[in-house]
Amino acid sequence: MFFLSDMLNKKLNLPKPEEALPGRDRPIPTAEKHFVSGRPLKGPYPEGMEKAMFGLGCFWGAERMFWQMDGVWGTAVGYAGGVTPNPTYQETCTGLTGHAEVVLVVFDPKIVPYAELLKAFWENHDPTQGMRQGNDVGTTYRSAIYTFGEAQHQAALASRDAYEASLRGAGRGKITTEIAPAPEFYFAEEDHQQYLAKNPYGYCNLRGTGVACAMPQPASA
Numbered sequence: 056m057f058f059l060s061d062m063l064n065k066k067l068n069l070p071k072p073e074e075a076l077p078g079r080d081r082p083i084p085t086a087e088k089h090f091v092s093g094r095p096l097k098g099p100y101p102e103g104m105e106k107a108m109f110g111l112g113c114f115w116g117a118e119r120m121f122w123q124m125d126g127v128w129g130t131a132v133g134y135a136g137g138v139t140p141n142p143t144y145q146e147t148c149t150g151l152t153g154h155a156e157v158v159l160v161v162f163d164p165k166i167v168p169y170a171e172l173l174k175a176f177w178e179n180h181d182p183t184q185g186m187r188q189g190n191d192v193g194t195t196y197r198s199a200i201y202t203f204g205e206a207q208h209q210a211a212l213a214s215r216d217a218y219e220a221s222l223r224g225a226g227r228g229k230i231t232t233e234i235a236p237a238p239e240f241y242f243a244e245e246d247h248q249q250y251l252a253k254n255p256y257g258y259c260n261l262r263g264t265g266v267a268c269a270m271p272q273p274a275s276a
Contacts, residue, residue: 066150066193067186075138076151082141085131085242090249091122094129097242100161104128107162107172107207108135108237110155110199111180112188115250116259118158120179122249126167131159132248134241135201136233141241147195155199155233159240169207170270173214176200177268179261182218183228189260198230201237208236217271225266 086096100106111117114132122130134142137153147154160172180188182198200215202208211234219230242248251257 068150069153069194070138070151072138074151075153076142076146076149078139078146078152079141082242083143083244086245086248089122089129089131091252092129096129096131096248098161100128103163103165104161105164105169106203106237107160107169108157108199108201108203108240109160109172109176110136110157110197110201110233111176111182111261112156112196112198113191113258113260114156114158114243114247115257116261117156117179118249119251119259120175120261121158121160121172124162124167124171124175126163126165126171127160128163129161130249132243132250133157133159134195134243135238136199136235144244144247148193150194154195154241155197156195156243157199157201157240169210170214173200173211174268174270177214177218178266179263181262181264182215182230182232183222183264185231189262191260198232200232200234202234203237208234213271214268218266218268221266221269222264225264227264227266 134154135157139152142152188196200211
């Protein structure tokens with residue numbers, strides 16, 4: 056019984072550096088092209104594109120949501136926010152790498168502003184659940200926004216505060232989403248890239264709270 060509770064505790068708490076799995080020096084193999092669009096998974100990306108990174112539970116359904124949005128040029132799933140270099144899927148699932156499952160989104164801000172990506176992020180999962188998302192339990196399923204640049208960071212913070220007010224009004228709890236500058240992104244294995252395009256009836260745990268996210272208006276100059 057002690058062993059089971061100890062394992063659960065590890066999955067619900069981020070590992071200290073000395074507790075993390077060692078990983079490896081080289082990236083793990085992944086796909087060369089996006090299964091849906093045929094575009095290069097790792098770039099080069101066209102001029103004018105920007106990047107965003109989100110964790111909202113299991114990355115299969117989250118990636119499909121983003122690749123279906125107008126203005127999104129490309130997506131990829133991977134691991135970020137942890138300690139272990141170049142982790143595998145099996146390693147992240149132990150909770151001993153510290154990584155979250157995340158989606159890297161490459162988008163055209165002239166077509167889909169970053170605020171629209173944030174709105175989709177907030178409305179399509181429950182950001183109040185801590186180290187879990189529904190029945191998916193563990194640090195790898197935590198809610199996270201990893202930002203590229205100060206403008207994204209401030210927009211993410213403002214949207215969190217606005218959505219937390221809406222959630223509070225609906226009787227929901229406090230947002231636990233991690234918001235931090237984008238760490239290194241490790242591409243997941245080929246099998247996981249665009250998983251639900253390859254397996255249309257595969258597992259998808261994407262669930263919103265039913266509370267709409269009214270995005271705050273940017274401050275005028």
